[in-house]
Amino acid sequence: MKLVFNYLIFPGFLFSAVVGLISGWFDRKLTARIQWRRGPVWYQNFLDLIKLFSKEIIIPTEAKFTFFISPFVGVCASVIVATMLGRVLVNPSESFIGDLIVLVYLLVIPAIAFILGASSSGNPLASVGASREMKLILGYELPFILSILTIIIKTGSIKLEAILNHQIVYGSHIASFSGIVAFLVAFLCAQAKLGFVPFDISEAEQEIMAGTLIEYSGPLLALFKLTKAILLYIMPIFLIVLFIGKDTSLKFLFLKYIGLITLIILLKNTNPRLKIEQAIKFFWGPVSFLAAVSVILALLGW
Amino acid sequence: MLFNFYPLFKLDRLSSFISLFIGLFSLLTIIYSFKFMQGRKNLWQYYILVILTFVSSVGVVLANHLILLLVFWGFLGLLLYLLINIEENSSLTAKKTFIIVGGSDCLMLLGIGIIYYLTGTFQMDKIKISFTTSYWLLTNISYLCLAAASFAKAGAMPLHSWIPDCAKDAPLPVVAYLPASLDKLLGIYLLARVSLDLFIMNKIMNLFLMLIGAFTILAAVMMALVQHNAKRLLGYHAVSQVGYMVLGIGTGSSLGIAGGLFHMVNHAIYKSCLFLTSGNVEYKTKTTDLDKLGGLSKVMPITYISCLVASLSISGVPPFNGFVSKWLVYQGLIEAVGSSQIVYKIIVFLCLVAAMFGSALTLASFMKLIHSTFLGQANNSIAEKGYNDVSWQMLLPCLVLAIICVIFGIFASQVPLKYFIFPVVGTYTFLGIWSSGLATFLIVLGLFLGIIIFGLSKISLRKDAIFLGSETKALPSTRVSGTEFYNTIKELDILKTIYLKAEKGFFDIYEQGKTLIFGIGKFFQFLHNGILPTYLVWCLLGIVGLFLIFH
Numbered sequence: 001m002k003l004v005f006n007y008l009i010f011p012g013f014l015f016s017a018v019v020g021l022i023s024g025w026f027d028r029k030l031t032a033r034i035q036w037r038r039g040p041v042w043y044q045n046f047l048d049l050i051k052l053f054s055k056e057i058i059i060p061t062e063a064k065f066t067f068f069i070s071p072f073v074g075v076c077a078s079v080i081v082a083t084m085l086g087r088v089l090v091n092p093s094e095s096f097i098g099d100l101i102v103l104v105y106l107l108v109i110p111a112i113a114f115i116l117g118a119s120s121s122g123n124p125l126a127s128v129g130a131s132r133e134m135k136l137i138l139g140y141e142l143p144f145i146l147s148i149l150t151i152i153i154k155t156g157s158i159k160l161e162a163i164l165n166h167q168i169v170y171g172s173h174i175a176s177f178s179g180i181v182a183f184l185v186a187f188l189c190a191q192a193k194l195g196f197v198p199f200d201i202s203e204a205e206q207e208i209m210a211g212t213l214i215e216y217s218g219p220l221l222a223l224f225k226l227t228k229a230i231l232l233y234i235m236p237i238f239l240i241v242l243f244i245g246k247d248t249s250l251k252f253l254f255l256k257y258i259g260l261i262t263l264i265i266l267l268k269n270t271n272p273r274l275k276i277e278q279a280i281k282f283f284w285g286p287v288s289f290l291a292a293v294s295v296i297l298a299l300l301g302w
Numbered sequence: 303m304l305f306n307f308y309p310l311f312k313l314d315r316l317s318s319f320i321s322l323f324i325g326l327f328s329l330l331t332i333i334y335s336f337k338f339m340q341g342r343k344n345l346w347q348y349y350i351l352v353i354l355t356f357v358s359s360v361g362v363v364l365a366n367h368l369i370l371l372l373v374f375w376g377f378l379g380l381l382l383y384l385l386i387n388i389e390e391n392s393s394l395t396a397k398k399t400f401i402i403v404g405g406s407d408c409l410m411l412l413g414i415g416i417i418y419y420l421t422g423t424f425q426m427d428k429i430k431i432s433f434t435t436s437y438w439l440l441t442n443i444s445y446l447c448l449a450a451a452s453f454a455k456a457g458a459m460p461l462h463s464w465i466p467d468c469a470k471d472a473p474l475p476v477v478a479y480l481p482a483s484l485d486k487l488l489g490i491y492l493l494a495r496v497s498l499d500l501f502i503m504n505k506i507m508n509l510f511l512m513l514i515g516a517f518t519i520l521a522a523v524m525m526a527l528v529q530h531n532a533k534r535l536l537g538y539h540a541v542s543q544v545g546y547m548v549l550g551i552g553t554g555s556s557l558g559i560a561g562g563l564f565h566m567v568n569h570a571i572y573k574s575c576l577f578l579t580s581g582n583v584e585y586k587t588k589t590t591d592l593d594k595l596g597g598l599s600k601v602m603p604i605t606y607i608s609c610l611v612a613s614l615s616i617s618g619v620p621p622f623n624g625f626v627s628k629w630l631v632y633q634g635l636i637e638a639v640g641s642s643q644i645v646y647k648i649i650v651f652l653c654l655v656a657a658m659f660g661s662a663l664t665l666a667s668f669m670k671l672i673h674s675t676f677l678g679q680a681n682n683s684i685a686e687k688g689y690n691d692v693s694w695q696m697l698l699p700c701l702v703l704a705i706i707c708v709i710f711g712i713f714a715s716q717v718p719l720k721y722f723i724f725p726v727v728g729t730y731t732f733l734g735i736w737s738s739g740l741a742t743f744l745i746v747l748g749l750f751l752g753i754i755i756f757g758l759s760k761i762s763l764r765k766d767a768i769f770l771g772s773e774t775k776a777l778p779s780t781r782v783s784g785t786e787f788y789n790t791i792k793e794l795d796i797l798k799t800i801y802l803k804a805e806k807g808f809f810d811i812y813e814q815g816k817t818l819i820f821g822i823g824k825f826f827q828f829l830h831n832g833i834l835p836t837y838l839v840w841c842l843l844g845i846v847g848l849f850l851i852f853h
Contacts, residue, residue: 008751053759056761056763057763059763059764060768062764062768069749072753080744098742099734102735112619113666115673119673119678119679121595122678122680123770124770125770127673135666135790135791137662137664141659145655149655158734166728198713214769265433269361276790280794295651
């Protein structure tokens with residue numbers, strides 16, 4: 001029963017969705033201020049969702065049943081990840097469901113949901129979006145794995161609670177040479193995982209009209225928006241658990257979270273969109289090199 | 303009963319669970335063939351060959367005498383040749399397969415001879431050779447010979463090149479039966495038997511296995527990414543996944559070995575499922591060319607679901623079975639790091655990265671397969687014909703295999719690991735945690751609640767054409783086929799040259815060997831020009847040579 005509570009209310013679905021939506025507002029507000037606009041009220045994202053949930057759904061004639069299932073799968077998988085991360089932060093002495101490798105694999109599921117949903121719609125633009133999303137995954141997965149291996153080398157364990165406890169005892173991973181390089185890499189990968197500029201290639205509104213999401217409307221679109229919101233909550237928390245987990249008291253957690261989100265939003269607002277081959281070259285070239293450097297530094301014990 | 307045959311045959315835990323799966327795959331293949339092979343000539347021949355394959359595979363697994371093992375092994379190579387030949391126009395592929403597999407049989411004979419020389423016995427449960435004896439060179443050669451035989455059978459690089467060709471040309475049930483499932487079981491069985499029982503592994507041999515495994519994973523999956531034919535794509539994946547098994551056994555830690563063996567079983571399950579589903583597609587549409595397919599999921603829903611489950615399994619998406627075995631292999635690698643020098647550590651980490659990244663590449667190429675076969679825009683010529691799904695004889699094996707994928711994934715530690723893998727490698731503690739049952743329960747609960755709320759809230763649905771800006775209808779010219787998905791990757795600088803070389807067969811050991819042998823042949827052709835004076839000159843030179851030697 002406690003598990004179901006964890007999964008549905010705190011730190012699972014309800015909590016992560018609310019925090020994610022408020023973070024989404026923070027994103028919109030900050031973007032607006034950067035562009036010298038006023039920005040929306042804090043509950044704007046909730047209103048948007050409620051509006052979407054009350055609309056009708058338009059189904060393309062060629063849609064297949066995975067078109068319906070994918071949004072649900074996306075939400076469920078991201079909620080599982082949110083629950084895992086939340087539980088380890090609340091209580092760093094017990095583990096829940098999976099370890100770091102499981103987490104990395106679970107984080108791919110929302111992207112798979114986007115791809116399958118888009119492919120099922122039968123729209124050529126959605127297919128283009130799906131192919132770009134998959135190529136982007138290929139791009140960032142290599143440095144992402146490397147930066148996570150850095151943490152595994154430094155901690156000597158793949159359990160989340162061991163990683164957190166190691167930092168509580170020996171200080172945050174970011175405070176070492178290998179740690180800070182790996183953090184940089186993971187941060188860039190997080191930006192790509194969130195699908196934010198400069199890596200919003202699969203959705204490129206001006207170019208392929210929201211790509212993967214083009215055929216989605218009403219509640220199904222709302223579910224995908226919710227997935228994105230939960231991801232916006234997950235990725236900074238994930239970085240905190242892996243790299244800056246020394247102090248997990250509520251105040252510091254909040255400060256770190258706000259700091260990371262601000263960084264992500266600033267990066268988003270100061271860059272143009274890349275082309276997909278540029279993104280792949282960027283991730284397989286300089287970023288993977290940095291990540292390899294961090295692995296070697298970690299193997300040397302720095 | 304079986305005990306009477308003891309010195310020749312032996313049933314232990316490893317061989318018993320592998321024979322069980324050999325039986326399962328034989329049964330499913332025969333059921334599938336009833337419909338698929340219907341109406342062909344010489345069907346009695348086909349079924350006899352399938353049953354003989356079954357019998358000799360069980361023979362290989364149960365044999366406790368090296369010569370007996372070799373006889374069954376060679377017999378399997380011959381059967382594979384005959385089975386591929388059942389399809390018309392496949393004799394070249396059959397020849398290639400026979401040469402590679404048969405050639406590795408010769409190596410195996412050499413290896414067995416050396417083992418007999420070293421130990422004086424053929425009885426497998428009495429042999430235990432260490433690499434540190436004074437005969438280290440002979441030991442190494444014999445181990446490498448046996449490993450090469452298992453690589454050729456299972457399809458690890460560099461002896462893999464018969465599998466993609468065979469996947470494309472051979473009759474489909476044969477592909478699903480032999481290269482996809484049975485040959486993996488047997489090849490990895492031999493590798494496990496040799497590495498775990500016959501020899502005491504040392505670090506260098508472990509490193510060798512790991513490097514072969516990691517290289518196989520990456521190289522084969524990169525080739526799979528750019529294929530245009532569904533069966534060839536699957537064939538390259540049949541090569542790539544062998545890498546995980548070899549890698550797992552190469553780690554030398556019991557976690558890794560468990561992962562390797564479990565991956566072998568899992569691979570046999572989902573890969574034969576994938577081949578069978580592509581057989582369903584071929585049966586209906588008469589093609590497996592990905593450019594010509596598309597949008598089939600509406601007309602073949604059950605095939606689509608089985609294929610989707612198997613694809614997610616092979617890509618290592620939790621909670622399916624492929625994830626569990628990959629997860630075990632990764633843990634084995636992480637455990638193998640813990641020990642020694644920095645060079646060893648770096649190589650093991652390279653292998654780990656290759657394995658984890660290979661799984662992302664696998665996902666990519668299966669998204670392409672799913673998109674271009676079942677999803678995406680339907681090809682007009684296919685859409686007009688109005689197909690329906692195939693008959694139950696062909697759906698049943700696919701569904702059974704897909705269900706096993708799910709069960710082995712969700713109840714991994716309750717069913718397959720407990721009954722099949724643990725007894726072989728002994729119990730151990732995991733480095734990480736993965737409660738797949740709980741995770742699946744939560745995901746299913748979420749889906750269930752979501753769909754209930756969705757159903758109760760009476761949202762209105764409306765069907766409409768897809769939105770393409772000003773167009774109201776998707777034109778055939780705007781159709782995006784999955785085969786174009788990864789063209790940008792194919793065009794990247796370094797990869798481009800490698801792909802070009804690979805398409806010309808530069809990395810194919812068979813093609814290279816062919817050039818070499820034909821080159822030698824040309825030299826002799828040049829000598830034998832049929833002109834008498836030339837032969838006389840050769841005779842004279844020979845006599846002079848003999849004089850000089852025996853002077």
